[in-house]
Amino acid sequence: MGVLYTAVQHAHSGLRWIVLVLLVAAIGRALSRRSGGTVYPGKDKLALLGLISVHVQLLLGLVLYLWLSPYVRFEGNVMADPQIRFYTVEHFAGMIIAVILITIGYSRAKRQAELNKGWKTIALFYGIGLAIILLSIPWPWREGLMGGWF
Ligand code: HEM
Numbered sequence: 001m002g003v004l005y006t007a008v009q010h011a012h013s014g015l016r017w018i019v020l021v022l023l024v025a026a027i028g029r030a031l032s033r034r035s036g037g038t039v040y041p042g043k044d045k046l047a048l049l050g051l052i053s054v055h056v057q058l059l060l061g062l063v064l065y066l067w068l069s070p071y072v073r074f075e076g077n078v079m080a081d082p083q084i085r086f087y088t089v090e091h092f093a094g095m096i097i098a099v100i101l102i103t104i105g106y107s108r109a110k111r112q113a114e115l116n117k118g119w120k121t122i123a124l125f126y127g128i129g130l131a132i133i134l135l136s137i138p139w140p141w142r143e144g145l146m147g148g149w150f
Helices: 005-036 046-069 083-108 119-135
Strands: none
Touching: 005 046, 005 119, 046 083, 046 119, 083 119
16 A cells, blocks of 8 residues: 555545534534624634635545545446445535535625524525435445545
């Protein structure tokens, strides 16, 4: 196994925790500000950090997907092996959808500056994105995927 592969894989695996903490924090703040009746300032630090973290994860994921990972294949019977299918199709599709939703949420909320509605937009789009991310992570308890904790 190459040094580069090991480094990128561990960075991608470990960064999941930062992504999860930032998304939960951004959603929590959005929900509490919204119920407090506060207007959305047009930019929220936590929402921005959450957005950046998923974009970094997207970049690392693409490097693994296109070049490094032995679990991604584009020829042969991709669907027959559960682990190959998971990374080539399911993890990829789920995470791309989640990143798109979070990006849409952030930019839509930006246009709702000075409205209470912006907080709801963050909570909704980040919330659905987080749910999809949680479902698409190869958790150690998911059989046949051999995912780790870090
Ligand atoms: C927020 C988004 C994402 C999160 C939280 C996430 C999380 C993870 C985690 C936890 C693993 C398992 C690592 C391990 O146990 O060693 C993994 C593996 C992987 N991810 Fe992601 N991922 C995300 C997005 C993406 C995207 C967008 C792509 C592709 C474009 C991608 C491609 C991969 C690949 C190819 C692997 C397998 C690496 C290997 O072990 O060879 N990921 N991801």
